[in-house]
Amino acid sequence: MVFTEPTTQSKAPGRRVAIVGGGLVGILAALYFAKRDWNVELFELRKDPRGTGNQASFSQKSINLALSTRGLSALANTGLNLDEIVLNFVIPMKGRMIHLDKGELRSQPYGIFGECIYSVERKALLELLLNTTKKFTNIKIYFQHRMKTCNFDSGLLEFENVAEEIKVRYTADLIIGADGAYSSVRSRLMRVINMDYHQEYITHAYCELTIPPIIDDKGDLKFAMDPNHLHIWPKHTFMMIALPNLDKSFTCTLFMPNENFDAIKTESELINFFELYFPDSIPLIGEQRLKEYFRNPRGSLISIKCKPYHYRSRAIIIGDAAHCMVPFYGQGMNCGFQDVEILDNVFERFNVTAFRNDDNLDLDLALKEYTKFRHEDAMAICDLAMYNYIEMRSSVVNPWYLIRRKIEGW
Ligand code: FAD
Numbered sequence: 074m075v076f077t078e079p080t081t082q083s084k085a086p087g088r089r090v091a092i093v094g095g096g097l098v099g100i101l102a103a104l105y106f107a108k109r110d111w112n113v114e115l116f117e118l119r120k121d122p123r124g125t126g127n128q129a130s131f132s133q134k135s136i137n138l139a140l141s142t143r144g145l146s147a148l149a150n151t152g153l154n155l156d157e158i159v160l161n162f163v164i165p166m167k168g169r170m171i172h173l174d175k176g177e178l179r180s181q182p183y184g185i186f187g188e189c190i191y192s193v194e195r196k197a198l199l200e201l202l203l204n205t206t207k208k209f210t211n212i213k214i215y216f217q218h219r220m221k222t223c224n225f226d227s228g229l230l231e232f233e234n235v236a237e238e239i240k241v242r243y244t245a246d247l248i249i250g251a252d253g254a255y256s257s258v259r260s261r262l263m264r265v266i267n268m269d270y271h272q273e274y275i276t277h278a279y280c281e282l283t284i285p286p287i288i289d290d291k292g293d294l295k296f297a298m299d300p301n302h303l304h305i306w307p308k309h310t311f312m313m314i315a316l317p318n319l320d321k322s323f324t325c326t327l328f329m330p331n332e333n334f335d336a337i338k339t340e341s342e343l344i345n346f347f348e349l350y351f352p353d354s355i356p357l358i359g360e361q362r363l364k365e366y367f368r369n370p371r372g373s374l375i376s377i378k379c380k381p382y383h384y385r386s387r388a389i390i391i392g393d394a395a396h397c398m399v400p401f402y403g404q405g406m407n408c409g410f411q412d413v414e415i416l417d418n419v420f421e422r423f424n425v426t427a428f429r430n431d432d433n434l435d436l437d438l439a440l441k442e443y444t445k446f447r448h449e450d451a452m453a454i455c456d457l458a459m460y461n462y463i464e465m466r467s468s469v470v471n472p473w474y475l476i477r478r479k480i481e482g483w
Contacts, residue, residue, distance in 0.1 A: 091245035098392030098409035099251030110427035139403035147410035163191035170302035256394035286321035312466035386436035402458035
């Protein structure tokens with residue numbers, strides 16, 4: 074394959090940013106930079122997800138997510154009403170619903186003032202963000218472009234256009250790595266800076282299952298459980314959770330050690346396992362549908378910490394590329410959104426404009442400040458996420474924990 078120079082790249086004056094990775098965080102970053110009048114080019118390895126019914130075609134991660142105040146704030150501060158728009162297609166979850174052993178249910182509200190988190194479908198949120206990019210003539214999106222390599226000092230990026238099987242080169246003043254946990258931009262950064270890096274796979278994995286809607290006497294579709302809760306089946310060393318979807322189904326996620334997954338090999342072993350640990354979920358999922366267990370992918374769970382996030386005035390990593398966390402605190406995407414909001418605040422404080430200047434000192438200082446400001450908080454959330462697995466799978470049924478909740482009223 075030979076390299077071709079892009080014919081489409083913007084020749085407009087002003088700074089150019091190349092965002093590698095068109096997941097939730099990369100697209101939100103594109104919107105923030107476009108609002109600041111930068112020329113934005115976003116490169117995504119996968120196909121355009123819009124119009125494809127298949128969730129798996131664009132993400133191997135969860136089908137739905139918990140959106141919290143942290144994420145909503147970043148959506149609001151785009152100034153594009155994204156927070157209000159997204160609230161039209163979410164389901165509020167006011168607390169946890171604990172499924173106890175004998176089918177007994179116990180509601181634990183998230184707050185005494187009706188505070189809640191929101192269940193949102195990943196695909197719907199991604200499509201909202203992608204469709205919003207159409208408002209900006211200064212955003213160009215290239216799907217099916219895999220970044221192969223980049224040179225931060227020259228700003229040259231090389232991609233494989235996987236649809237046309239050609240290699241293409243682009244240049245940018247600033248490169249943003251929003252390319253997820255296995256970030257190529259981060260790997261390149263490690264070659265030019267002394268990056269502290271820590272990754273940890275936990276021994277647990279996850280598998281998604283579905284609770285379909287039920288049909289009532291009038292033939293209408295209904296949720297099979299209370300939709301305004303995040304449902305948890307805590308089993309101390311493992312757990313299952315379920316979040317509601319707008320089509321009145323629930324997506325369940327079974328989290329447990331790999332060895333437990335490996336031990337279930339046949340349909341009868343699967344039924345026995347569910348009868349023993351999650352008996353009330355069998356009629357909800359249905360014995361036939363439960364077999365999705367054997368078809369659906371088993372996802373691994375990784376936590377990644379690193380520092381610094383930037384290289385001079387030339388590059389920065391955000392989202393999972395910078396701090397991938399286990400999903401138990403429901404904050405990975407929310408934190409990635411917050412990265413974008415914080416970066417924008419730092420640009421404001423350091424007066425970083427869309428216009429190039431000779432030494433790029435404004436960008437240099439702003440990116441340095443971003444790492445300094447962001448690192449500690451990002452690490453704290455990674456740790457809280459790890460801790461929250463114990464909280465969800467065990468502490469929520471610990472008698473002392475429940476007494477404390479009662480006394481303190483939370
Ligand atoms: P990603 O979503 O990984 O996107 C990165 C993008 O980069 C991908 O589209 C990929 O195709 C692209 N890419 C990769 N390499 C290249 C390359 N070389 N060239 C071009 N493109 C490339 N978070 C929450 O806030 N709330 C939740 O409830 C929640 N639940 C979760 C449940 C599970 C089971 C899991 C696994 C995660 C959950 N998360 C949750 C975390 C959340 O999914 C991630 O934090 C979020 O998706 C990170 O977004 P991102 O854009 O940084 O990375």
